[in-house]
Each structure stands twice: as structure tokens, then as C-alpha cells.
Amino acid sequence: MAKFFAITIIVIAIASAIPIVRHTWDPPANISTHGALIDEQTSETMAEAGISFVVSQILLALFIWKFSNPRPGDKIKTFPGGAKAMVWAGFLLVGTEVLALGIFGVKAWAEVYFTPPAADAIPVQVQAGQFAFYFRYPGPDGKFGPAHPELINEGTQNFFGLDTDHDADSKDDIVTAEMAIPINKEIHLLMHTKDLGHSFYVPALRVHQDFVPGLDLSLHFTATKIGKYEIVCSQLCGLGHYNMKAYLEVMSQEDYDSWLKKQAALQ
Amino acid sequence: MKKTQYSKFAAILSMLVLVGLGALCLNQTVSAAAEGSIAGTVKFSGTAPHMRGIDMSKDPYCVKQHENSPVNLENIVVGSDGGLQNVVLYISDGLTGNEATAVPSTQPTFDQKGCQYIPHVLAMDADQKFQVISSDQTTHNIHPLPNAMTGNIPWNKSQPPGAPPIVTSWKTPEMISVKCNIHPWMHGYFAVVKGPYATSDKSGAYTIHGVPPGSYTVTAWQEELGTQTAKVTVAAGKPGSADFTFKGK
Numbered sequence: 100m101a102k103f104f105a106i107t108i109i110v111i112a113i114a115s116a117i118p119i120v121r122h123t124w125d126p127p128a129n130i131s132t133h134g135a136l137i138d139e140q141t142s143e144t145m146a147e148a149g150i151s152f153v154v155s156q157i158l159l160a161l162f163i164w165k166f167s168n169p170r171p172g173d174k175i176k177t178f179p180g181g182a183k184a185m186v187w188a189g190f191l192l193v194g195t196e197v198l199a200l201g202i203f204g205v206k207a208w209a210e211v212y213f214t215p216p217a218a219d220a221i222p223v224q225v226q227a228g229q230f231a232f233y234f235r236y237p238g239p240d241g242k243f244g245p246a247h248p249e250l251i252n253e254g255t256q257n258f259f260g261l262d263t264d265h266d267a268d269s270k271d272d273i274v275t276a277e278m279a280i281p282i283n284k285e286i287h288l289l290m291h292t293k294d295l296g297h298s299f300y301v302p303a304l305r306v307h308q309d310f311v312p313g314l315d316l317s318l319h320f321t322a323t324k325i326g327k328y329e330i331v332c333s334q335l336c337g338l339g340h341y342n343m344k345a346y347l348e349v350m351s352q353e354d355y356d357s358w359l360k361k362q363a364a365l366q
Numbered sequence: 367m368k369k370t371q372y373s374k375f376a377a378i379l380s381m382l383v384l385v386g387l388g389a390l391c392l393n394q395t396v397s398a399a400a401e402g403s404i405a406g407t408v409k410f411s412g413t414a415p416h417m418r419g420i421d422m423s424k425d426p427y428c429v430k431q432h433e434n435s436p437v438n439l440e441n442i443v444v445g446s447d448g449g450l451q452n453v454v455l456y457i458s459d460g461l462t463g464n465e466a467t468a469v470p471s472t473q474p475t476f477d478q479k480g481c482q483y484i485p486h487v488l489a490m491d492a493d494q495k496f497q498v499i500s501s502d503q504t505t506h507n508i509h510p511l512p513n514a515m516t517g518n519i520p521w522n523k524s525q526p527p528g529a530p531p532i533v534t535s536w537k538t539p540e541m542i543s544v545k546c547n548i549h550p551w552m553h554g555y556f557a558v559v560k561g562p563y564a565t566s567d568k569s570g571a572y573t574i575h576g577v578p579p580g581s582y583t584v585t586a587w588q589e590e591l592g593t594q595t596a597k598v599t600v601a602a603g604k605p606g607s608a609d610f611t612f613k614g615k
Contacts (some may be wrong), residue, residue, distance in 0.1 A: 231424055231550045253545060254553040255416050256439060276551075277423035338522070339507065339547045345424055365419030365436075 101167030105160040112156035122229040127303045130324040131351065134305035143203055147196055178317060188286035216319035220287040223278065226259060227290070227297035227310045230339030232330060236273040236359065238257055239350040243289075244269025251293065258293075260283040273362050279348045281355040282325055288318045301347055384554040392571040402577040404598050404606040408453040408570040408586055414444035420551045427504040428481035441590050448612035449570025450612055453588045454541075456559035456582030457574070458595065460582035466561050469493045473533070476554070477542075478506045478525070483544065487589065488561065489565045492539050497531040504506065507547040509589050510556060516540050518558070522547070541587065555589055577606070586610040 118159060125267035129138055142200075168258055169175075178185040224235040224243060237243045245268070261269040280286050289301060292310035299305045303326075332343035350358060368373075422428035444453040444538040469491050477484045490496050500506050506527040512518035516538045523532060528610040535557040536542065546552035564572040574584070579602045586594045591612040598606035 134524060189586075230547055233550075253550050254543065256420070256551060258550070274421075274425070276421040342505070342548045362421075366419060 101163050104158070104167075108113075108156055108160040108163070112160075116149060116153055119145060120311040123131075126231055126305075127249050127328075128324075129303065129305055130322050130325060130328070131304045131306070132321040133210045136210055137305040138203045140207045140253055144200055147200060149193050151196065166289045203345070211318065211320075214319075216287040216317075217285045220285040220319055221280065222287045222289060223280070224259075224289045224291075225278070225299060226293055227299070227332065228258070228293040229295070229337050230332075230343040231276070232278075232299070232343070232345040234267050234275045234330075234345075235259055236275070236362075238271030238273055238363070239270075240268060240271055242268040242274050247291070247311045271363070273359065273366060274364050277348060278330065279355055279358045280322060281352045282322060283354070285321045290316045290318065295336055296334045297336050297343070300333040301328055303328045304347070305333070307333070321348075325349050325351065371589075374535055389525075401602060402579055402600045402605065403573055403575050404455075404457075404577050404582070404584060404600060404608060405571070405573040406608045406610065407456075408450045408455075408566045408588075408612070409448045409611045410444045410450040410570075410614065411443070411448070411611050412523050415505065415614060417443075419591055422549070422551065423548060425481065425504055427502070428535055431480035435447050437480070437482065441481075442588070443486075443568075444468075445568050447569060449566070449568060450588065451566055451568050451570065452485065453566040453570070453572070453586050453610070453612075454487060454557040454559065454563060455491045455566065455576065455584055456489070456557075457561050457582045458562040458585040460580055461561045463582070464580060465576065473500060478502055478546075478552075481506075481549050481552060483552060485554075485565070487555045487557055487565060488537070489557040489563045489596060490560065491563065492537060492560050493535050495533055495535050496556075497533045498525070499531045500525045500527065500529065502526045505548060507551075509547050510542050510544045512536070512540055512542040516542055518542065541589070542552065553596070557587065582606070584608050585611075588612055593613075 126138075129135060170218065171238040178188075179273055184360075201275045212342060220239075222237060225231050226235070235243060242259055244263075244266040247260040247262055251262075252258055256274075259272075259274060261272060261274075263272075288299075290308065290310055291314070292312055294351070295312055298307065299310065304320055304322060306320055308316060310316070326349055328347045328349070330345045330347050332340060348358075403418050417440070420437045420439065422432065432596065440452065445451060453614070472494075473492050476486055476488045476496060476498045478499070481502060481504070487492075489495065491520045491607060498508050505524055505532045507522065507524045509522045510520060511522055514520060518538050519532075519538055525532065539558050539560045542556040544554045544556060557565075562574045562576045564574040566572040577600050579600050581597065583600045584596050584598050584606075587598075594610050594612065595610040596610065600606040
């Protein structure tokens with residue numbers, strides 16, 4: 100029985116490693132400037148964690164194979180140095196691994212979170228709410244008008260609570276249901292949620308950031324490939340969560356300019 | 367023996383009288399309902415407010431339905447001749463007897479078509495059955511938001527393509543806003559009233575049928591512009607008339 104169990108463990112460990120090694124479920128091709136670093140970090144993490152996983156499973160199987168049927172009179176062997184030494188050894192092993200991943204990952208993390216966006220980055224505001232994303236562009240004046248939460252009204256499509264009668268900066272703001280951006284231009288994404296926790300996840304962009312109620316968060320990225328990509332919410336946010344999505348369209352500069360004009364006319 | 371025969375005869379006679387009286391009553395209501403009505407027009411004065419275009423990009427199916435005909439909000443719909451559409455007209459005072467309590471047997475329909483509510487405002491009588499259907503090949507969610515203190519119970523149901531109609535009713539008169547949790551631009555109203563009602567058409571014209579002779583107060587309700595009232599008298603063979611004009615903000 101013990102031998103059968105040991106073999107089962109090895110079979111499961113190897114079978115689960117096959118699709119990872121063969122890249123069966125790879126994410127969509129990266130379309131951002133920072134994505135390559137993230138991909139590198141992901142594969143390093145996968146390799147480190149994967150090797151540790153397979154090795155530990157093989158060790159587990161070996162121990163079961165060898166020590167599961169002790170004969171009467173066999174002495175119980177302990178880890179050299181006892182339990183305390185074993186905990187320390189485990190701690191050091193896992194700690195080194197996590198620390199190493201952290202050090203390797205600093206560059207990818209810093210690129211996204213510690214570097215400020217370029218001065219000429221295009222600001223786009225995204226607002227999450229049950230169960231849709233809405234986007235706001237500042238218009239020709241380059242300024243977002245203030246948002247008045249008490250004026251938010253889906254019935255009149257005032258999703259951001261803008262007071263265009265009184266706020267000069269709000270008058271030319273453009274509110275859209277899809278996000279269009281020009282190719283090879285840095286985007287400064289300003290994120291806030293109108294109700295509860297949501298997430299802004301664009302797999303192809305390698306951008307995945309939670310919305311936190313009460314916090315204004317920001318991200319910056321540059322898309323390098325024209326196309327239409329899905330933006331999805333990845334935080335379970337209620338009954339309609341499965342349907343909370345929007346589209347990101349990466350366009351040429353000319354297409355983007357005419358799209359913006361068309362959207363301005365719809366306001 | 368004789369006594370029992372008498373009582374039998376009396377019983378049959380009183381039943382006959384009762385049936386006759388009942389028939390008479392019914393007959394009266396029917397004829398009154400058929401003859402009386404209140405008609406008129408609802409107009410909008412001033413410049414019609416700008417209605418925002420609707421961006422449906424969240425759902426490619428909805429975008430496809432309006433590829434060649436962009437849609438705008440329907441909160442205030444003004445016709446070319448100034449007629450105001452989607453105004454609900456009902457009798458807020460003066461109804462007595464049957465007309466106040468009778469519930470129409472017709473079943474109004476609230477359709478979800480092209481990711482819009484058709485009609486935008488659905489008027490109905492309290493306790494009158496109405497149905498919610500979907501003509502779209504995308505899932506909709508119908509979420510009416512009544513004030514629970516009125517006795518109307520809020521609900522929230524999904525209707526995938528091909529789902530059976532939702533047939534239900536409201537208990538108490540109330541203007542109930544309806545939304546779709548999947549398509550945030552979808553907004554409409556269930557206008558629940560007591561007694562005969564009408565909704566103004568594209569030209570702003572309306573006719574409330576089934577109003578017996580008498581003096582009434584007619585209320586016109588528009589979702590953004592509020593309410594207006596008018597005193598109307600309906601005489602036998604002579605329909606009442608009331609026109610309303612809503613001013614822009």
C-alpha cells in the first residue's frame with residue numbers, strides 16, 4: 100500500500116509539472132513595455148517553486164517507500180540536531196528562496212510602482228463600480244473636473260458625478276465605456292472605485308491592480324501592439340461580477356484622435 | 367306542507383331578484399366604462415434638453431444592434447411638434463366605486479430590446495399583471511428599486527436569451543425606477559397608479575379610457591420634470607379634456 104502511495108505521489112507531481120514545462124496554458128502574448136520583466140519574473144518564480152515542489156514530492160515518496168513498514172526493533176531516526184534544527188533548516192531554505200525571488204523581482208516591481216510616469220503621459224481615469232468600468236479623459240484643457248459623488252446618477256449617465264453646469268473643468272471631460280489609448284504612448288491610469296473592491300486586470304498588458312475603496316491609486320504603462328483586449332474585474336464583487344468587463348483598444352495616434360473626437364460629440 | 371312551498375317560492379324569487387340586480391349593476395359599469403374618457407396633449411415648452419448619447423461598448427451585442435442608429439437617453443423625449451412622450455396620466459382624485467378598484471385584465475409588456483427598455487416608462491394599475499420579456503440575445507438583469515416601505519417588494523432577476531417572461535404585479539401605487547445590473551445605461555420606470563391611466567405618445571397625445579361621468583383631478587407625471595394636475599369634468603356622452611405643458615429647466 101505504501102509503495103502504491105509513493106508511486107501515486109510521483110505520478111501526480113510529474114503530471115502536474117508537464118503542462119507548466121510545455122507552456123500549455125501560457126498567458127496571451129505580452130503587449131506592454133514592462134511586460135517582459137514581469138514574464139521573466141513569473142517564469143523564474145515558476146521554475147524555483149516548480150523545482151522545489153517536484154523535489155519535495157520525490158523526497159516524500161522516497162521516505163514513504165523506505166520507512167513506512169518499520170520492523171519491530173528498528174530504531175527511530177531523527178533529523179540531525181532534532182526538531183529545532185529541522186525547523187531552522189526549513190526556515191532558511193524557504194526564506195532564501197523568497198528572498199532571492201524578491202531580489203530578482205525588484206526591477207520589475209520598481210519599473211511599475213517606484214518610477215513616476217513621464218511628464219507627457221496621457222492621464223485616463225478609470226472608475227470601477229458594480230458591475231462596469233467607466234473611463235474619463237480630461238478633454239482639451241487637460242484637467243479633470245471635480246467629482247461630486249452625490250451627483251452620481253446612472254439614469255442620466257452621470258457616472259462620475261460631474262457638475263458641468265458649474266465646474267468649468269468638467270465641461271470638456273469625456274466619459275466613455277471603453278478605454279482607447281494610442282500605441283507607444285505612456286498612459287497614466289488614475290484608479291478609484293465608487294463602491295467596493297474591484298480589480299483592473301488586462302492579461303495582455305500584464306497589468307493587474309486592485310481598486311481599494313477610499314484610495315486613489317495610479318499606474319502607468321505603454322502598450323506596444325494595436326488591437327482590442329479585455330479588461331476584467333478579478334475581485335469577486337457581487338452577483339454581476341462575472342459580467343464586469345470593458346474593452347481596451349490600442350490604436351494608432353490618428354485613430355485615437357478621431358475616436359476621442361467622436362466620443363466628445365456623444366457627451 | 368304549505369309553509370315549505372311558500373319558503374321555496376320566496377327563496378327562488380329572491381335569488382332571481384339578486385341575479386337581476388347583479389346583471390343590472392354589471393351592465394351599468396360596462397356601459398359607463400365604454401363611454402367616458404379624458405383626452406388631451408402634453409407639450410414641452412422651451413428648448414429640449416440635450417440627451418447624452420449612450421455608449422454601449424461594454425457589450426458588443428448591444429453595440430451591434432445600434433450600428434447604424436446611435437441611441438440617446440430617453441429621460442425627456444420631445445417630438446418635432448413639441449409633444450412630450452412617456453408622460454403618465456392618471457386620475458389622482460374623484461374616482462368612486464368600481465373604477466377605483468377594478469384591475470384591468472390586459473397584461474402590459476416591458477421588453478428589453480437592443481439593450482433598451484421598451485417602453486421606457488410602463489404604466490400599470492396596482493395589482494395589474496404585467497410581463498417582462500427579452501428580445502435580445504444577451505443576458506439582461508431586471509432590478510426594480512421600489513421603496514420597500516410602500517409594501518412593494520424589490521426584486522432582482524436575470525433573464526438570459528430565450529428565458530420565459532417574468533409575470534408579476536405591484537401592490538401599491540409608486541413610480542418605481544428599474545435598472546439592469548449588467549448594462550448600466552439601461553434605465554426605465556414602472557409607473558404604478560390606481561385606476562384608469564394613459565401614457566402620452568410621440569406627439570404628446572393621450573386618452574384615458576373607462577372614466578365614468580364625474581369631476582376628477584388628472585395628474586401628469588414626467589420622470590424628470592415632475593407632476594402637474596388639472597381639474598376635468600366628464601359628462602355623459604361628452605369626454606373630458608386636459609392639456610399640460612411642462613417647462614424646461
